[in-house]
Amino acid sequence: MKIYKYIHNILSGACLLLTTIAATSCDNANDWTVDAAHNRLFSCDLSGVTPEDIGTEATLEFKTVKGAEYYLIEVSKDTLYNDIEMGSTATSIIYGEDKSIKESPYTMTGLDSSTKYYLRLKAMSGNTPESKWSYLSDYSFKTKSEQIFEEISTADLTENSVVLHWLANAEVTKLEILKGEEVKVTKDLTNDNEAVTNGTITIDGLEAQTNYTAKIYKDNIVRGTIGFTTFAAVPSADLVYRMTADENLSNELLAEITAQCEGTSITIAMPAGTTNKYGEALELVDGYSYTFFGIAGEKKPVIAISTITLKNNALIKFQNVELNADGINAEGTAKTNEYIINQSAAAVVDNITFEDCDIIGFKNSIVRIQSSGIEFKKVVFNGCYIKGQNLASNYYVLHNKNGKFGEVEYNNTTFDCTGYRGLFYSENKDCTSINITDCTIYNIPASGQYVIDFKSTNNGATNGIIINNTIFAKVQDASAAKGIRSNSVQTFDNVWTTNDFKLTGNQFSGTVTAFDGTSTDLFENPAAGDFTIKSYNFGGRLNAGAIKWRMTE
Template sequence: MKKTGLYLLAGLFIGGMAACEDANDWGYDAAHDRPFRPTQFETVEELPTSVQVSFKGVQDATKYVFEFSKGDSLLFNNIVRTDEVLADTLTPFSESPLVVSTEYRVWFQDLDGTSRYSIRMKGVDERTGRESGYIALCFDTPNEQIFTNVIPGTNSAVLNWDATKEATTIKYGEEVETQPETETTPAVLDTIWAEPVALTSDMQGQLTLEGLKSGTNYIAQIWNNAADEVLRGTYDFRTLGSATAAPIEVKAGDDINALLAGQTGDVTLSFSGDAAYTAGELIVPEGIANLYIAGNMVNGQMPKLTMGKFTFQAPLNNVYVQYVDIVSDGSAQFLVEIGDANFFKNITFEGCNISDVPRSIVRLNSGDAEVEGITISGCLIHNVALSGYGLLNIGKAKSLQSVVIRNNTLWNITDQIIDLRVEVEEFEYTQNTFYNDANTGIPKFFRLDKQPKSITVTSSIFSGPNGGSKTNAGNSDYNWLSYAGCYRTSDLQIDSREFTDARVLSYTAAELFADPDNGDFHFNPDLHFEGDGEAGDSRWWTK
């Protein structure tokens, strides 16, 4: 009985299995016989002309297909490109035993800036023809910038762009601010556009705009419209000089002080890059409210002005020295020295080359001086303060609002960058390249006797053998000062006060730069310096 019961149970079990198979034997739609679509698809980084995407793998996929549609949001009505990536060429970014859990990352180049794209992808098994479903996303590329720089003049501007980039048209116009109808109505910025300029290959990435107004804000745009209009760069600039007074053209051999004598209000001295000038002591007489020393580039050359110093015979508002190659004749220790009540409210050196000043570019030592700002921007400064005092020396002032040193190359400077013994509202030292060679030493970089109310020191490079001597970041231990975002090369040896939070590089200035002893601070492309495009004077960045 027991044995028969076993056979019976076995028969029932086998019969039951057969019945289950018969009951569930239905067909299926071959159209749905496909791998699962990726479980992850997203952008990692969006640049003006490229995007990096991340995705999880598809089981048995031998390739991945990516389709880009431009100008819509996940509609895919305007497919502009299709890219295929072979699975066996991918390197996992984050590997897993399961393909569907392995993350891959891929870059796609040659996109248009300032554009909306939809992108979808699928996995394909080429051996069977099976394909996964699509997964899609939408993203916007940021603004592109192929302008490398714009050098303004008094009545002109030289536009420079990357000639390897495709572009067909430059548009430019004067920016004007419409007056509000009422006190509560905000002013509106409008643009008066000039006739667009068609670009040709013989321009080689450079165009000079003529007939501009002095002291006026302009905007330039560069476009490519081979298929549709694509904005490839935008640059805002201001022409040199005053908007309210015609420039005084200075010719080689002119007595500059004679040209200034008797002038009142706003005065613009316009110098030409194809000439050299001599001033000795440049005397600014009483009656001048704002002085512009404006250099107009000619064939890439700044006007060269050999002089001793500026002297002010009365207080004035603003002094702008722009795009001039100033070489000290050694007859004065300071390029600008304020020791009495004849002070400026603001002084700016912009885009200049300044060399051979024995001591400081600006020496402020007056208890009467009420100064709003001292600014040095976009300059190349060489062999300054070799007799001491430092680049800027501020011993006395009734008040001082700001000191800004931004986007400069400082080459062979001694004593210190700044000797600041008064209270200042704001001190900024950003995006500068500093280098001292084997013959020039700086014992400290900043002497700040009083803590500035606001201080920013970042995105700068400190480098060089520094005359074989050690240096200090500051004159004292400034526990309130961080050098985050800055870099120090290995050959700049520290005494006792380090650049707190700065990145210390494993290579020397000679390895980092192309030819620093001869003033070429382009980065060595073989190093792939991580600060390229962020730190130091932007003129040396890889374009």
């Protein structure tokens, strides 16, 4: 009975409490209505901003909300937060005040390139109070760099000047020419109406054969960046012989030129746009140094000679020429040349250099040593483009059967190597060193072959194989491609591979970073010889590969 009494008392108290609450509710009904301050549009979720390639535009994606009639977007170079009144910063841009933004995505225009912007958005309606501001998860985005410069042609360059072209009537205030990080020339464009209107200016007083970067600004905003290299001056020598357009390289002409030299060094300057075909081996004269130099112009002079035979020469140099396999035989009938140098006679050469050359279509090696008694102490490729044939070759770019290579350098060179087996081969013979720096290497090795091969692990480069700032992209056969066969120490720095560069044996022992993409993901059009880096996800886009293909920002 006592338990029932307790329950009765509890229920009685609860009923009394409910009665009191009900009475109070009837007396204060307005306390349960919705506060008008909270009767507003929901805030939007912002998916993100995609900067456009044009540099002055970016696209915002967001989720629309029910009841919104339009949206307002505010961007600013200054920080935005709720206490900042809309449009109150000095750099604010507001989109949608004309009620035109009704759906996602929306492309914002009129931005400055390469600039960090803060962003916010709110939903608007004529019938319901506006939403609160929505912000990006990281509050800001950055526009891409803009490029208003046009490509620089050979006609725009001399040894000491450049003509720059950019978008006519663009908003620009200043132009700079940099050598490395140092500003060498500054042009104020604010009062140069002719340059701004026409979008062109000539810069004089530059150094020959020098890399420069041009930057054009609107105030402090970079609107264009482009690199260029001034032409080389004709190299000095004991004798500088300037060929005429109607002369052709031959043994007779070479003997005539050499006979005029009172010293031991000869530069043969070849007119731009000329073609030299010779169906016999060009025999260099013992004891002389030769530089075959292409005078700057719209097209490099072409050397298409059956082969070149060396003697004991201090220097053999090809500079700013196209070495092409499209040659002739001794009877003048068309044929494809197999080598540039295919040496069988004893010779000691201190230096063989290819600089700023296009080397196109040779069936076998560029330089081949056949016999003992031959030593090429130093071989250098610098700033070259090397394109093999599409037919399989039995040889490497440099190929030693029985003699000796000394120092080997591949610098700032593009190897488009369909047809070549690999970069370097020496059959059980050491070399001094192999250095590969700032190179783009595509489509080697061939099936079953090596990038670098000493035929066994008993030989190698005695001072090591050093590779820096280089990209290896694609192999000819992913099921049978090999790396380096040698006993050399391998030292790598900033070396990259694409995921279609796959080695099945003799893996690189130096440190390599893998790019998560194929060669076609990384380059604009590698099959057509365009190795311009296009992926912003590539960590080496500013400092890896041949310099001409890199991004600048």
